[in-house]
Amino acid sequence: MxxxxxxxxxxxxxxxxxxxxxxxxxxxxxxxxxxxxxxxxxxxxxxxxxxxxxxxxxxxxxxxxxxxxxxxxxxxxxxxxxxxxxxxxxxxxxxxxxxxxxxxxxxxxxxxxxxxxxxxxxxxxxxxxxxxxxxxxxxxxxxxxxxxxxxxxxxxxxxxxxxxxxxxxxxxxxxxxxxxxxxxxxTLDEQRYLKRLVELVIEREKYYTPLLKKTNEDIDYLKSYFNPKEKNFILKNISEIYVEEDILKLGELLKEYRERYNQSSGRIKYNSIKNDRLGQEIKTLTKRIKKYLFNDSTSILYSGKKDINNDLQKLNDYFDMLNQNNNIEELIQNNSIVNKKQEYIDNYIFNSIVNHSLYKYNQISLIVKNKSKKDIISIEDLIQELAYQNREKKLLDDKKRRKQILDNYFEGTDSITRFPNKYKVEKALKNINYEMEKASQEFSKLFNYDSKNH
Incomplete structure (x- = not known):
């Protein structure tokens, strides 16, 4: 052939x-x-x-x-x-x-x-x-x-x-x-690189530019979910308590890391974190949070990441086609543009997670220390504080820690003022029970009246 x-x-x-x-x-x-x-x-x-x-x-x-x-x-x-x-x-x-x-x-x-x-x-x-x-x-x-x-x-x-x-x-x-x-x-590798580079600029407007434009648009869309200035910022309200705990634990580790290395200002860059024991723990926890965010196959994030992966695969296929067009039998994996795009996405997400976690930890710890027992607490407040307090009670397992903290909130003389919605519901249920009991007594009197007449 x-x-x-x-x-x-x-x-x-x-x-x-x-x-x-x-x-x-x-x-x-x-x-x-x-x-x-x-x-x-x-x-x-x-x-x-x-x-x-x-x-x-x-x-x-x-x-x-x-x-x-x-x-x-x-x-x-x-x-x-x-x-x-x-x-x-x-x-x-x-x-x-x-x-x-x-x-x-x-x-x-x-x-x-x-x-x-x-x-x-x-x-x-x-x-x-x-x-x-x-x-x-x-x-x-x-x-x-x-x-x-x-x-x-x-x-x-x-x-x-x-x-x-x-x-x-x-x-x-x-x-x-x-x-x-x-x-x-x-070298042969340098020759191949030049040939692909030349073909790339020649075909750019017809093939490469549309592919790259679509990829960049999908990346920008995904980035919006990790930008704290956007309304759809995904890390703002986490409904899973164990993920909120991981975020606050990560914030605590980052605070310790910055104190250790005298970093007092500016945003954290994930790639600049050292690979010592503390740094490795930070990176492992960051990756775990990212994995959770993209784990739901029905979520927008999962769909957005899938779109980007498809875009990058098309770019990969295009570069492979360049190799085939130039009779390069060994399809070299030197797709630096594709690799840089993937690395850029991951770093953007990691940077967003670590900076949000540090901010969240500092914010929640300040709120917990300064809150009044009479303050009304929302469900979001409860989840966040539950996550924060869990790290303070390290001798108990997760379920016992959470139960103990919830018991402390829902018991006591001041719990009515702190959870007004809960007690409004309870009062309404008591009122309904009272009205039903009263109606039942009135209904019984009808039968008593009939028996007297007979």
Whole structure:
């Protein structure tokens, strides 16, 4: 079975730095040949005969004037002055930096169906090259130089010539040290990343942007349930007493954590919590609360999370399709956009839970300490205080603790004023019983009256 022709083909080569210890070229004119190679490369890239000319420009005989078919990092065409400076700079850079060259070629109909050349040029300059270089391990894009040109006027497929080089040591090694990149070859993984990146920007408007827009809308909708400023804030009223207990327990742990590490102000960031014993306990409890919130398959939260999972799966499928279109048999799991979206959602929810829990604990503990015995207590107050008081009575099991606290509330001389609704109902029931008893006595008298007459 023959493979599908790929939408993007990538080929590359490199020249090691003149001073590289791996460079074994020592023949007499080698340096002169390398300097000439820089001139030839830039001249070939910027060749006016190969440049892209719009239909209107073609028929009107217009050219770019002083500008060349060479695109700079800022997305602008190079001038004659720019071309001269680039040649001078690259001749200095090759002393210590490798010089990388590449060609990306496309099926003509693939470009025609998805993107215009001007837009492609802008996206290659502002999106593709910076992201690709970052992926290759270069730390600061400002310390890189890259140029490229799109050639479309040949019988061959449309293609992009590009080159990049380090201006100064800019490669981040595993020991966090910065130096020139020693390795010249662009790895298979880096090649795959570039091909997918290019295809992504070409197809963005047709496929990728609608998928991403739908995903972002669903994420924003779910986020509204974890925003304390929204009316539908899910953590505001929890009906399950054991979850309220977990929230207040989490708040207590967070208060202890902040005191331990002298954190007195600002919001808590879940990801910044340390992995010591206390931090692990906080994270475990936070995840348990999140699991409860999404556990009900009939809830809005469950449905919203399911929508997002479906969106992310579609994005995953799209990235896999890019791999298949480029004949990448090994479907690499480098879907950083999908992974970042999932991580973003989880972190937003975790941050909401920990900050609400700390706020709730501080609020309830203050209310409990300052409340009057004559204060009227609502059901919400009772649930919250029951959860708060449970943590104070640690020697009893959960059921006994809760029963003891409820008994204390519903017994005593002041309970009528604290729970007026409860006693209104009880009084009404007593009145109904009294009226029914009285009616029954009156009904019995009728029978007594009849017996006397007989």
């Amino acid at each position: 023959s493979k599908k022709s790929p939408n993007v083909i990538f080929k590359s080569k490199y020249c090691l730095a003149l001073n590289s210890r791996d460079n074994k070229n020592t023949y007499f004119n080698y340096k002169e040949d390398r300097l000439k190679d820089v001139d030839d490369m830039i001249d070939y890239f910027s060749n006016e005969k190969k440049k892209t000319v719009g239909m209107f420009e073609y028929y009107m005989g217009h050219t770019r004037g002083e500008k060349y078919n060479l695109i700079l990092e800022n997305g602008n065409y190079a001038t004659k002055k720019d071309v001269k400076k680039i040649k001078e700079d690259y001749k200095k850079y090759i002393e210590n930096s490798n010089l990388w060259k590449g060609i990306l070629s496309f099926k003509k109909e693939y470009l025609d169906e998805n993107i215009d050349i001007k837009t492609l040029e802008r996206k290659i300059a502002k999106e593709v090259m910076p992201q690709f270089l970052k992926y290759c391990g270069f730390k600061d894009i400002k310390n890189m130089s890259y140029v490229f040109s799109i050639h479309t006027n040949r019988k061959h497929q449309p293609h992009i010539h590009f080159a990049f080089i380090e201006k100064k040591p800019n490669y981040l090694y595993c020991n966090n040290k910065i130096n020139y990149r020693r390795k010249g070859k662009i």
